[in-house]
Amino acid sequence: MNDIRNPMDTLLRTDRIPHIFCQGCGVGLSVNCFTHAIDSLDMDLHKLVIVSGIGCTGRVAGYINLDSFHTTHGRAIPFATGLSITRPDLKVVVFSGDGDLTAIGGNHFIHAARRNVNLTIICVNNFNYAMTGGQVGPTTPIEGIATTTPYGNSEPPFNLPFLADSVGAVYVARWTVYHVRQAARAMAEAIQKNGFSFVEILAPCPTLYLRRNRLGSSLDVLKMYKERSQIQHAAPTNTVGIEKNSDIILGRFVDKERSTWRENFDNLHRNKMGPKFLSYGG
């Protein structure tokens, strides 16, 4: 019976199992969605690259059997920018956490979206900094308990789809790790987009955030995701902020076309310089 294997094994570095994720962690489910997404696409996996920053989700690059880069904290997007604009034959996916991408990496996030660099950003939002022991982050809800907000968080959190939309992302979706099929489909759609696409995946952190905030087990949270979620495709992103005890709005909020950084760079110089322009790699 030794030949029974998970059909997604070829997409994983099985020699790195066991992984570091806790029991009930949402990162593993997100990775599973990602493997199903790329499996559904029938693409040349030699041309698919994954880049992560630092944190629990930042470890994902190390488990995916692709060319993979585990960069520095917050800097996955600018690393991926350098790779993507010089290698338009590659599809570059940035897979990282909410703190990595939108706190320390927030400046890079907004500028890569503004430029419309051809990147797919998969952001696992577990509402806190988990790798370092559960500190408050830019997505922690008001009154959320974290080690650095022991009496509760006084800061309003980011509404990540609104952030991504407002700075120019061509595709914006949000799902939870309960909605695995929809999440996998959204990742596949995002990868197929030409430009800066963004998928937020809400995920439980049972070891730290759930425990400190007495939110029960990961299973309880999956049930909560099921009960409190409302699917509203094309919902205006300024209405999808996550409030305490409110409905969680999910869906594909933005899906539009916009030329990429590299297309704009080449087109502008071709128009202005004529035959004197030589495209990179050309």
Added chain:
Amino acid sequence: MKDEAKSLLTGIHFIDGDMACAEGAIAAGCRFVAGYPITPSTEVVERLANRFPQIGGIFIQMEDEIASSIAIQGGVWGGAKCMTVTSGPGMTLMMEHVGYAAMTETPCVFVNVQRGGPSTGLPTLPAQSDVMQARWGSHGDYRIIALSPNSPQEAFNLTIDCFNLAEQYRTPVFLLMDECVGHMLGKVVIPAASEIRTVPRWYTKRPPGEYRPYDAGTNDVPDMVKAGDGYKFHITGLTHNEIGYPVMTADTQEKLISRLIRKIDDHVDEIVRVDRNNLDDAEVVVVSYGITSRVAQFAIDQARKRKAKVGHLRLITIWPFPDAIIRSLAQNARAFVVPEINMGQIVHEVERAVAGRAAVRKVSHAGGAVHHPDAILDVIMEVAK
């Protein structure tokens, strides 16, 4: 990158050090530069923003220096030769990715056109006060290489050397240029492509499955790959084994860090370049680098006229430091004089290498101008007595 020769402006030019640096990068095969504007380095990227679209290169102005210093490393792993350009305050931000390049062995070039500091300091005026930052600025133990030009021509030549050393040793390499070399106009001869030596990236000959990214074999420098070729390799800034996987053990750390240091330390003689002048009978040795070497040479010429037996050791390579050369000179020299536009940085390295065998005198200058030659001459004459 068709037709490299066409991208070279072979001929005689009258340009400044910043522009010469840009042309040197082009000559070295660099076609991707990410940067952020900062005085006195901006002319380098302005020149490239103009030149690159004509020759198949890309310059992108990033949102900050942190982004610039990691975007180039994405470019490297896509197969490009890459550089970023900044000055002290930007270099401070880039230190995160000097460490990443050292740890992941990503060959890339950091140009620092130095100005006065600390903090915002003297944006338009010279200093040589980032010498120790270049060596030690990022956390952890690692080695880098740093070269210091003293003329626009040398800015061109040494920029090419920076790229070649980066490829040869898979390490970040600094061009530590002084503001007044960056802004100095001078004759720069750009040779024909056939006369320029460039070191190509050494890609593995092993097929996927047999390749291990950090298996360095016997020469301590592992072969490279690039994204998109089917190797499915993993690169991390964490301590890693030969496969490139993170391994958090003291043994793995010892093995990796020792190799990163050894690959430079065991090749100091091949890396180090100095300019020797009148050293054969020297009882006093002036050790200098960059713009200060030009002022020092004037002072030395004056001292020679006064019969002082003084010679000049100009450091073209600042890091790794040429310990052996200094040690050897210390056998005959009575004193070393170290002028630099800082409050004393390289003088500590000279003291360490001399190890008490001769007197060592610094001629410090807080920055904002070059030394007056008399400041150096006075110390030479004092120790030559």
